[in-house]
Amino acid sequence: MVSFGQFLEVLISGLLAGVLYSLVALGFVLIYKASGVFNFAQGAMVLLAGLALVRSLDAMVAFGFPPWAAVCSGPTSIPCAYSRPMRGSSARADSRGGFLSISWTSGAE
Numbered sequence: 001m002v003s004f005g006q007f008l009e010v011l012i013s014g015l016l017a018g019v020l021y022s023l024v025a026l027g028f029v030l031i032y033k034a035s036g037v038f039n040f041a042q043g044a045m046v047l048l049a050g051l052a053l054v055r056s057l058d059a060m061v062a063f064g065f066p067p068w069a070a071v072c073s074g075p076t077s078i079p080c081a082y083s084r085p086m087r088g089s090s091a092r093a094d095s096r097g098g099f100l101s102i103s104w105t106s107g108a109e
Contacts, residue, residue, distance in 0.1 A: 020046075 024046055031039045057070035 060070040
């Protein structure tokens, strides 16, 4: 017999996993629609966002900031980290053709 606490834990865990999958899929669609290049480096972006959140949470709590400040500041570092390298290089990859664009973004991780 499953207790209500276990059921609630599995339900919340499943919902959070589904939300994460939907955000990754939304990222694939947004990047493809904006640039015309299918970017397989999306997994690295999701990993970097999670690691940035944990790192900023540790650092900001150690300096006395509230945890909500880390939740706001951690994910804002991701566009800064990926905007500069991906801006010029994806334009070059896009001009070479479809297959090279896909294989180039796959190796960008």
